[in-house]
Amino acid sequence: MSLTDLTLRAIQQRLQARELTSVDLTRAFLDRIAAVDGRINAFLTVTGEQALADAALADRRLDEGRGDALTGIPLALKDVFVTEGVRTTCASRILDNFIPPYDGTAVARLKAQGAVLLGKLNMDEFAMGSSNENSGYSPVRNPWNPDYVPGGSSGGSAACVAARMAAATLGTDTGGSIRQPASHCGVVGLKPTYGRVSRYGVVAYASSLDQVGPIARDVEDCAMLLQAVAGHDPADATSVTLPVPDYCAALKDGVKGLKIGLPREYFIEGLDPEVQKALEQAIAALGDAGAEFVQVSLPHTDYAVACYYIISTAEASSNLARYDGVRFGRRVDRGQGLIDMFMQSRAAGFGPEVKRRIMLGTYALSSGYYDAYYLKAQKVRTLIRQDFLDAFDRADVLLTPVAPTPAFKLGEKTADPLQMYLSDIFTIPANLAGTCAMSVPCGVSAEGLPIGLQLIGRPFDEATLLRAGYAFQQTGDWHQRPAPL
């Protein structure tokens, strides 16, 4: 077994027992990146020298017995995380030359623990997309089959873990951007409750929906990484002051008596038969493990995608206004005045999907349309959130598909944005409701592509979500199957 095949937990144990050095481990991951990333394209920036220097520091810290949970563990970050002195592009040409002067909170917390950061990961430009084909650089390939997309927008983060190029990664999830690629790449991805992890230093797509979360090999690794970044941050007014429980403590308590809700609206005609079958088997396995199942209803599910594409694009149209070529990022100045400079810089810097969403959002907020679109969508959002709260009166967690199908081929949906938007149909509602949700591998299709199941938990009850996910893992080995790279 190669060092890069170890889980985060296994690495932690060996590092702390000093059976392994962080430098050796880091070198192994850097070698792995060099060997396979040419085929995957998960990394936009590899910070090898810095990583080795940090690994050496981590080893000293571990030698001195001053290690923290993540000291010396090689991780990688979606390029949406602002990193001091390290180019941060958000996979957009408009930020091609942007080197931030500061670290975001999640990154600072990882660094404070002495984690080793290997580099920055490819993604859909500004986290807008479900396939990674919207990267301003070239798209990421699925490690299970390079003809297929890894999902998006945290496609680089999921592919990186699946291809064993980092022990775990951080992604962000606005409408499914952690869970859907995790599902497509056969790894575990957790979107925490909105407010659980600070958004400070995360380039904003849609502020009321964006949330930072871990992508890792298994549920326990996710729990460990979440533990490191969760908790109140005074620099983010939307982060909550609730205490953070010990996520690993109750992980292995099992699902006996746990009520799992099956939302009627998520098990629909048109769901891919293989996905359907994998979920049925998962339900049976969890039933054998002692879980109880109840039918629940989320009646406003049909409106979620429309609601999401109004709210997220409205916020994006404003969040992306700062890319104007004045202070940082790309500037195209033909000497024809200020407005021309703004327009040319943005025309040259943004890709087509980003432009589409800026236009959609600008429209939704315009005078005369605001009430019909933005305000109405906010009302629908309240109803969707209420759906979930009602369902959680009857169930402790909900179980649903992550995506209607396994990963699709590159180019398959690029011509039809609506079709692409619908691939997030099962993940979007949890963002609108602001609650936590996780994708766990539960099968592999006949074509050899992973399938994931989604568990959705009560707001701020990530612990129960992790416990259910961990219990499911004990019923099989889907999470241990490596990508045939």
Next chain:
Amino acid sequence: MLSKYEVVIGLEVHVQLTTDTKIFCHCATRFGNQPNSQTCPVCLGLPGSLPVLNKKVVDYAILTGLATHCSIASRSLLARKNYFYPDLPKGYQISQLELPICEHGRLEIDSPEGERRTIGITRIHMEEDAGKLLHDSGAVSRVDLNRACTPLLEIVSEPDMRSSDEAIAYLKKLHQIVVYLGVCDGNLEEGSFRCDANVSLRPRGQKEFGTRAELKNINSFRFIKQAIDYEVERQADILDEGGRVIQETRLFDTASGTTRSMRGKEEAHDYRYFPDPDLVPLLVSEDWIEEIRNSLPELPETKIDRFVREYGIPRYDAEVLAAERATADYYDALVKEQGNGKLCSNWVMGEVQRALNDSGLPVAECPVAPRQLAGLLKRIEDNTISGKIAKQVFDAMWKSDRDADSIIEEQGLRQVSDLGAIEPIIDQILAANPEQVAEFRAGKEKLLGFFVGQAMKLTKGKANPAALNEVLVKRLKG
């Protein structure tokens, strides 16, 4: 000409708050430092940065709202106002639209005709300022973001003013209040108190408002009056000729004293306001409001009434003393020590003010503290020294930090009231001026002043005037 039309004016005032740090980050708000030296990821609008509302700004907004009789919203929203400009780092300004922090207030002003008028305050909201563009000669412009994210209150009046004089009275009153509260330094030149004026005309008797022009960013009371007066004339001329005023934004040109069009209604921005998702709704509890209410200082109106009532001084004196909070505080402290309201007001408005003007010091830095001055005034009241000598002592106190009594003693300034000491001096004077004595006795009684003057000269001003008079009259007539 103007009698045909009624002038309608509403004002929007931007008040820059005196908080040490900016509204959404921890950067300093000092004026005049090296460009971009007071910036951070938040006020630079760097990707990933997030705003966090400064509680002090909310305190100041509530304080200002309470002082202007506004209702304070228990829940208010911060909103984004979207537009592109190089001095606006995020491409939007965080401001308030729906649910501002304060609404439905009022201010009482005295119109030039001496009439008490109530001007409605529609709303007061919090917002961040933009940066500054520095235009070099040539084609280069530079951006200084030190001012970006500086806290402002926008105070919007109802269209309740009917002349430029009323507008100025309102502005001066508002200016006095925010400076009194300590929420604004009131410095017009540095832009701490800026005004936009909405001006329209309507035929007298008509209920509906006419079309308005908005006059932008005028930074002195004099210019505001000029701009409004010019605008009133301009609009009257248009209406007189049967034309129509168009709704537009106009800039005041200080050099020519005229206004010119900046942008019309068609070019008006669609700001696409929406609640800022980075900031949670602001909830203000009753306790919070009460806490601020308890810190509300006594405002000028109340102070003037109290001075008149408690200290028995003329209203004019009270108004002069209450115009600035520091002066009022000084006077208040002085009277509390000394007791004689009128003597104190004479001194504060007279000697103290003169000495401050001469040395260019603000009242707060007056070298003679109220307690020290009270010590001096007590010596006037108990006839230890005369008012004239007191001024001499005051000058010595100004320079030395010593109290009045020690200066009086050291310089031997104690007034001579002892008749036994004065009589020989009088005798000496009468002996030296026989002609004047004869003239006086012949009926030229105004010569008394001459003898007093001689006596003062000989006693270096220390003779008690009453005692002196008594002896003189007795000797001359007797």
